[in-house]
Structures are given as structure tokens and as C-alpha cells.
Amino acid sequence: MTVSQLHSFGTELETAGVACMWVSLGLRAPAVMRSSQQRPLWLAVLGAAAALTLHLPWFIDLLHQATGPTHLTALARNLFGVLTSAAVLDFVLLAVRGCHTYALYGLAGLFMVPLVWLDAAAEPHLHHAIPHASHPTPSTSYWAVLIAVNLSTNVVCVVACWRYSRASRDLSLRVGLRLFGLGAAFAGLYWLLSAVYVGVRYSWIPPISPLLLGCYAFSRASAIFVPLGAAVAVALRRMRIVWQLWPLWRDLVNAVPAVSLTQTRQRGLALLQRSGPLDLRLYRIVIEIRDAILDLRAHIPHAVLTEVRVRLEREGAPPAEEDARVTACWLRIARSIKAGGTPPLRGDLTAPVLGGADLPGEIEFLRKVAKADTSPQIRRIAAHLSQSIEKH
Structure with a gap:
């Protein structure tokens, strides 16, 4: 597979993953409205879906056609990503401690301030990117802050999900945490390679970035789908039991x-x-x-x-x-x-x-x-x- 084919496949995978995230969010929305415990997970995936949607080239083109070219699209994407990181950690800690950690959102807000300031202070720009042969836009400092926040939160998420999923006796929670941790691992690898690319412009890094984001999207979509999947599995098992008992029930009731x-x-x-x-x-x-x-x-x-x-x-x-x-x-x-x-x-x-x-x-x-x-x-x-x- 050539570099261009790998990049094209990764972009298609990312698009499909984002679509699955939105479908999962829609299917889980009714249950979330009735359960405050499931809301942090849903909001975390919502933020991730919004951030990834703003990362898709075809969606950015549509948005720019509607609003005109602006760097605010890329800034909104990255701010959503930081906020999502806080929501992810809040969900993980809620699952293992039983209470929200609202301080994480305040910490996310503190990191968002320098990102907005660095973006506003930079020279006029349209994209937030790391070009192959020039300085990152809007600036290297901006990318350093962004990478540090996302990489650290994803590392913490991977460790927490792996540790507490092994200790949990609830199968649905265990599977959900591991899928969430897997998504954090893909995201963490994406940001790690972005950090490497800022320092050393290896040509193989940009083509695999969409692939990692696609895997991240599918992991997040699967994680939010676990409760519904578990409910469907239970319902199918009960339907199977009813089907098996039916002939015996029919004969006995007739008698x-x-x-x-x-x-x-x-x-x-x-x-x-x-x-x-x-x-x-x-x-x-x-x-x-x-x-x-x-x-x-x-x-x-x-x-x-x-x-x-x-x-x-x-x-x-x-x-x-x-x-x-x-x-x-x-x-x-x-x-x-x-x-x-x-x-x-x-x-x-x-x-x-x-x-x-x-x-x-x-x-x-x-x-x-x-x-x-x-x-x-x-x-x-x-x-x-x-x-x-x-x-x-």
C-alpha cells in the first residue's frame, strides 16, 4: 500500500468512525436523558465527535463555503478536544470513584485561555497545522501546549481505564472502560507522533494520522454503545429462552x-x-x-x-x-x-x-x-x- 493509499484509507476510516460516533450518540440520547450517571460519557463522546467532525477535510470545506475561510474552525476543533479530555477523565473517575471531578473542567478552561491567546497573537493564518517544510501554524508554542494537554490526559486515561477495568466485576463497565482506554491509546499515539513531527518531519507520520483518528473514533463509538449492546444481548438471550420453552409451555397449557x-x-x-x-x-x-x-x-x-x-x-x-x-x-x-x-x-x-x-x-x-x-x-x-x- 502506497503512502497516498494509506492516507486515503485512513481518511475514509476516520469518516466512517465519526459517522458511527454520531449514530451511537443518537441511539444513546434517550437513555442519557433519563440517567445522569451516563451523561458524562455521552458528553465526552459528543465533544470528541464534534472535534473529529471539524477535523474532516470535506466538512471543513463545506463549513468554509458557508461561513467563509476562517481559522476559528481549527481553533474550535482544538478547544473541543481539550474540553473532551476533561470530560473523558471525569467519566473515568466517576466510574471508579462514584463522584464527579468538576475541577477538571476548570483546569481545561485554564489551558484553553493560552490556546486562544496564542492563536490570536499569531500572524494571520487559516489552518492549524504542522507543514512539512515550514514552522507550525499558528505557532510552535501553541502546538506545544495543545500536545502537552492532550497527550497527558490520554496517558492518564489509558492507565486509569486499564487499572480499574481489571478490578471491576461489572462486565459492561469493564468492557466500556477498556474500549475507552483503547480509544485514549490511539489518541495518545496520535499526539505523540504529532510531537515527534514538530521536531522531526518524518514523511510517514502524516499519512497514518487519519488512520489513528479513525481507530480512535470507532473505539469511542463502541464504548458508548456498550450499555445498549449489553441490553440487546440480554434481550436476545431472553427471546431465545422463550423460543426454547414455548413448545413445552404450549403442551402443558393445553393440558x-x-x-x-x-x-x-x-x-x-x-x-x-x-x-x-x-x-x-x-x-x-x-x-x-x-x-x-x-x-x-x-x-x-x-x-x-x-x-x-x-x-x-x-x-x-x-x-x-x-x-x-x-x-x-x-x-x-x-x-x-x-x-x-x-x-x-x-x-x-x-x-x-x-x-x-x-x-x-x-x-x-x-x-x-x-x-x-x-x-x-x-x-x-x-x-x-x-x-x-x-x-x-
């Missing part, structure tokens, strides 16, 4: 209609209906399955439960799945007996197994039961024992 609190009978509608949050719908399905199991237990003699377990042990059922397979088998038998009009039994009718000690454990157990219910072996044993019971 014991009284346990059902909903009229939905189509599998896909359980995922699409908006009658309540998905986690509540999943909880309701679990409750209805459990109630149906308790009802059907009254149609199974204890001797049949023993026979089911003996049959499965004889055919080599995996020990980890034994309880789930036994439950799936006797539920099939109980549905058959109840459908034949046999009245419920009396005496000790406690269900042998209902799952784990908590809701996640019970859900996992019912998933195993639903899987076992589709087994040809379970269906064969249940059909054989059902026929034997009917004959007697």
Missing part, C-alpha cells in the same frame, strides 16, 4: 388451561407482543409451566415415577440431564392420563424436581426439560408406559 394468563397460542407472538417487558413475559411462562407441573403431578402414581427413572437409567441417560429427562417423560405420561379422563390421585403428590433454588436455576432446568421433551427416546418410553397404565 392444564387454567394456569394460563394469556390467550397467545402462536410461538412468534410471544416475542412480538408488547403487553409487557420481555423479562416479565418470560417469568410468566416459567410460572405457568411450574403450575402446570404441580397440577399434572396429581395424575402420576409414585410407582410410575420410579419406573421412569429405572428405564432411563437402564438406557444410559446422562447423570447431568437425568432429572430433566425424568420430568419430561412423566409429564408426557401425565398429559396422556389426564386427557383420558382419569381423576387426580390423593396422598403425597409433591413434584420430585422443580429446578434450581432460584429463578435462573429453574429456567435452566426447564430448558433442559424442553429439550428432553423432543427426544425420541423420551417419547418412546412415555408412550409405552402410558399404554401400560391404560391397560391396567
